[in-house]
Amino acid sequence: xxxxxxxxxxxxxxxxxxxxxxxxxxxxxxxxxxxxxxxxxxxxxxxxxxxxxxxxxxxxxxxxxxxxxxxxxxxxxxxxxxxxxxxxxxxxxxxxxxxxxxxxxxxxxxxxxxxxxxxxxxxxxxxxxxxxxxxxxxxxxxxxxxxxxxxxxxxxxxxxxxxxxxxxxxxxxxxxxxxxxxxxxxxxxxxxxxxxxxxxx
Amino acid sequence: xxxxxxxxxxxxxxxxxxxxxxxxxxxxxxxxxxxxxxxxxxxxxxxxxxxxxxxxxxxxxxxxxxxxxxxxxxxxxxxxxxxxxxxxxxxxxxxxxxxxxxxxxxxxxxxxxxxxxxxxxxxxxxxxxxxxxxxxxxxxxxxxxxxxxxxxxxxxxxxxxxxxxxxxxxxxxxxxxxxxxxxxxxxxxxxxxxxxxxxxxxxxx
Amino acid sequence: xxxxxxxxxxxxxxxxxxxxxxxxxxxxxxxxxxxxxxxxxxxxxxxxxxxxxxxxxxxxxxxxxxxxxxxxxxxxxxxxxxxxxxxxxxxxxxxxxxxxxxxxxxxxxxxxxxxxxxxxxxxxxxxxxxxxxxxxxxxxxxxxxxxxxxxxxxxxxxxxxxxxxxxxxxxxxxxxxxxxxxxxxxxxxxxxxxxxxxxxxxxxxxxxxxxxxxxxxxxxxxxxxxxxxxxxxxxxxxxxxxxxxxxxxxxxxxxxxxxxxxxxxxxxxxxxxxxxxxxxxxxxxxxxxxxxxxxxxxxxxxxxxxxxxxxxxxxxxxxxxxxxxxxxxxxxxxxxxxxxxxxxxxxxxxxxxxxxxxxxxxxxxxxxxxxxxxxxxxxxxxxxxxxxxxxxxxxxxxxxxxxxxxxxxxxxxxxxxxxxxxxxxxxx
Numbered sequence: 001x002x003x004x005x006x007x008x009x010x011x012x013x014x015x016x017x018x019x020x021x022x023x024x025x026x027x028x029x030x031x032x033x034x035x036x037x038x039x040x041x042x043x044x045x046x047x048x049x050x051x052x053x054x055x056x057x058x059x060x061x062x063x064x065x066x067x068x069x070x071x072x073x074x075x076x077x078x079x080x081x082x083x084x085x086x087x088x089x090x091x092x093x094x095x096x097x098x099x100x101x102x103x104x105x106x107x108x109x110x111x112x113x114x115x116x117x118x119x120x121x122x123x124x125x126x127x128x129x130x131x132x133x134x135x136x137x138x139x140x141x142x143x144x145x146x147x148x149x150x151x152x153x154x155x156x157x158x159x160x161x162x163x164x165x166x167x168x169x170x171x172x173x174x175x176x177x178x179x180x181x182x183x184x185x186x187x188x189x190x191x192x193x194x195x196x197x198x199x200x201x
Numbered sequence: 202x203x204x205x206x207x208x209x210x211x212x213x214x215x216x217x218x219x220x221x222x223x224x225x226x227x228x229x230x231x232x233x234x235x236x237x238x239x240x241x242x243x244x245x246x247x248x249x250x251x252x253x254x255x256x257x258x259x260x261x262x263x264x265x266x267x268x269x270x271x272x273x274x275x276x277x278x279x280x281x282x283x284x285x286x287x288x289x290x291x292x293x294x295x296x297x298x299x300x301x302x303x304x305x306x307x308x309x310x311x312x313x314x315x316x317x318x319x320x321x322x323x324x325x326x327x328x329x330x331x332x333x334x335x336x337x338x339x340x341x342x343x344x345x346x347x348x349x350x351x352x353x354x355x356x357x358x359x360x361x362x363x364x365x366x367x368x369x370x371x372x373x374x375x376x377x378x379x380x381x382x383x384x385x386x387x388x389x390x391x392x393x394x395x396x397x398x399x400x401x402x403x404x405x406x
Numbered sequence: 407x408x409x410x411x412x413x414x415x416x417x418x419x420x421x422x423x424x425x426x427x428x429x430x431x432x433x434x435x436x437x438x439x440x441x442x443x444x445x446x447x448x449x450x451x452x453x454x455x456x457x458x459x460x461x462x463x464x465x466x467x468x469x470x471x472x473x474x475x476x477x478x479x480x481x482x483x484x485x486x487x488x489x490x491x492x493x494x495x496x497x498x499x500x501x502x503x504x505x506x507x508x509x510x511x512x513x514x515x516x517x518x519x520x521x522x523x524x525x526x527x528x529x530x531x532x533x534x535x536x537x538x539x540x541x542x543x544x545x546x547x548x549x550x551x552x553x554x555x556x557x558x559x560x561x562x563x564x565x566x567x568x569x570x571x572x573x574x575x576x577x578x579x580x581x582x583x584x585x586x587x588x589x590x591x592x593x594x595x596x597x598x599x600x601x602x603x604x605x606x607x608x609x610x611x612x613x614x615x616x617x618x619x620x621x622x623x624x625x626x627x628x629x630x631x632x633x634x635x636x637x638x639x640x641x642x643x644x645x646x647x648x649x650x651x652x653x654x655x656x657x658x659x660x661x662x663x664x665x666x667x668x669x670x671x672x673x674x675x676x677x678x679x680x681x682x683x684x685x686x687x688x689x690x691x692x693x694x695x696x697x698x699x700x701x702x703x704x705x706x707x708x709x710x711x712x713x714x715x716x717x718x719x720x721x722x723x724x725x726x727x728x729x730x731x732x733x734x735x736x737x738x739x740x741x742x743x744x745x746x747x748x749x750x751x752x753x754x755x756x757x758x759x760x761x762x763x764x765x766x767x768x769x770x771x772x773x774x775x776x777x778x779x780x781x782x783x784x785x786x787x788x789x790x791x792x793x794x795x796x797x798x799x800x801x802x803x804x805x806x807x808x809x810x811x812x813x814x815x816x817x818x819x820x821x822x823x824x825x826x827x828x829x830x831x832x833x834x
Binding site: 084085087088091117118119120122123127128172175176177181182184185187188190197 | 334335340343348349350351352355356357358359360361362363364365
């Protein structure tokens with residue numbers, strides 16, 4: 001088995017039958033028992049709690065056991081806005097999670113800064129941690145969050161052990177930033193109504 | 202009009218500026234020099250007993266000629282009376298006033314927030330440091346009118362500054378003193394702190 | 407912690423202050439001191455709780471100095487959810503600020519919307535219609551119920567009881583259904599407008615709410631049966647985190663925190679707004695000022711809110727919801743499309759906003775968390791010069807260092823839960 005996994009011919013080519021079966025098994029296991037790390041900050045956290053409660057019930061997706069310790073979590077769900085003061089906290093928690101790990105950015109504020117285009121707010125957590133699924137909404141309905149989780153399931157099921165570097169740790173670069181500064185500035189530019197909010201009077 | 206306004210003028214004379222009455226609310230402007238005496242008088246005098254501090258905040262106007270005001274909302278629970286006290290400063294000058302924390306303990310965090318957002322320094326405050334932004338925040342005082350909505354630094358610089366603070370920068374000096382008393386602050390951290398460095402890696406604040 | 411030889415601390419401990427001549431100086435902080443018998447090997451531990459922690463109710467960070475399990479000092483750190491609301495408010499028209507208020511105290515959004523509309527109407531001198539007044543009372547009391555239900559659910563989880571959380575959230579779903587019927591959103595309602603409401607209540611709303619008021623006391627009775635005379639609950643909450651009434655007033659506490667300490671102050675009764683003096687309800691006031699009393703006060707407030715809702719539904723008058731002032735309220739879309747004057751009013755309100763007269767106004771309501779106040783300063787334009795939120799949880803939380811001294815670490819969690827904080831409001 002080890003020889004089959006390590007064989008150089010596999011990388012970049014379609015995997016063999018044994019690996020595909022193994023991939024299916026591993027992905028099925030991972031997708032159906034994602035333990036969320038609920039990084040709930042604001043209003044989206046309340047909708048996350050409502051999703052976990054009896055009416056919408058996250059438990060049927062295998063996410064019953066919410067892991068508040070990142071060491072035992074699979075998916076970091078950032079539910080709510082992320083100010084700059086909280087940025088090192090989420091980065092540290094992301095770093096503390098062991099692979100395999102995924103990130104769901106729940107809500108408009110976590111995805112892009114939302115309605116808070118100001119001095120205090122990170123304009124999207126993807127400037128700090130790599131994000132797998134973005135769930136829009138302010139706050140997203142529980143059904144929306146569940147759809148996002150199902151999309152993540154689909155993404156996980158499309159993964160493969162043969163893809164090089166997929167499950168490598170993505171650390172911060174030598175500049176201390178995840179993306180080049182120009183890209184962070186571009187991602188954070190005002191859009192929509194925010195474009196008009198330069199004048200106070 | 203709230204009768205306290207007239208009583209204030211009778212007792213403190215020149216230290217009381219203009220009095221305004223609008224929308225059922227009375228506002229009294231007080232000079233900074235006798236400010237703490239006025240507040241103590243309002244709290245302790247029988248017949249006034251403003252024992253409840255509702256709010257402390259500051260207002261800076263868009264018109265640069267208008268003074269920056271620190272605004273106190275007081276209430277007397279027994280007499281069901283509300284009063285607004287204002288102290289005015291030149292926004293380009295020193296912003297310093299006495300703290301009312303000895304009178305109302307609830308003023309502690311409220312004054313810290315005014316310091317954080319406007320830069321007003323409260324003399325006699327037991328622990329005046331930033332409360333909403335992190336302690337070594339370098340961009341300025343956010344609610345001032347010359348502070349732009351999106352901050353002074355570029356977004357990537359803001360992210361970099363947020364991510365790269367030293368771990369001990371997250372602890373206040375009071376907590377570091379507790380750790381130091383029990384010998385728990387590592388030597389290199391202690392050296393760095395003694396040199397005045399708290400904040401960005403490899404740089405002073 | 408008394409006496410002992412204080413060991414000299416090498417760090418420079420100082421915070422900015424001002425000396426008698428008004429010049430900035432650095433004021434020494436009080437250092438920690440070693441306990442009396444250092445040879446016993448007693449050492450105080452500095453433990454960091456949060457900001458990411460299930461029991462902190464949001465992104466709150468508590469740094470605790472512990473002697474074994476006993477809390478010597480707790481230093482709260484906030485600001486981890488600071489979103490610049492007050493700065494944003496200066497860049498928006500008054501109606502555009504209403505969606506912002508949903509997101510400060512997101513557990514009771516409609517009450518914040520109501521308070522903001524009331525504050526702007528006080529600033530502009532607008533009187534709302536009778537129907538709008540009753541609808542706003544309904545909105546406030548619905549918000550009080552959902553906020554207290556979240557508090558009940560999360561506090562039970564903190565103290566080890568998971569089931570009341572599910573019961574509470576099931577009830578909240580019923581209110582969310584009603585909120586969604588009325589405003590289109592479960593949580594971020596943006597219910598009010600200056601001079602009126604977003605819309606009138608839809609058909610079926612009154613029946614739905616009446617059905618809720620009929621069955622809600624049953625759930626409250628269930629929760630009461632499980633918790634109130636439960637030995638574990640009583641043991642963990644009675645006598646914990648006591649604030650006397652003088653301390654509560656001095657620390658500017660408000661809401662159930664203040665009333666549980668024996669101070670009978672409720673803005674609905676003592677500075678009435680929205681005709682609250684015409685409703686028949688009681689204000690529960692505690693005696694001991696501990697966590698148990700705060701629980702009892704909030705539970706009883708749910709019952710009283712239910713009562714007010716039933717009365718409000720009975721007295722809901724017919725008539726327009728919005729004020730008949732075209733300068734303030736948008737004309738109906740059909741008229742704006744056909745009538746020139748209506749189109750111009752629509753244009754001016756959307757593009758320029760509604761100008762407020764020069765001046766200031768402070769308006770406070772009894773939010774579920776305490777006294778929520780909005781202070782507006784206007785310079786005659788459509789955007790405020792200053793929008794200040796007087797946050798009840800912010801001021802209530804400041805007292806935690808007083809309440810938790812001398813208690814155990816597990817009591818600290820109970821005390822933190824009893825303050826009923828919402829970080830969105832604390833950090834704004």
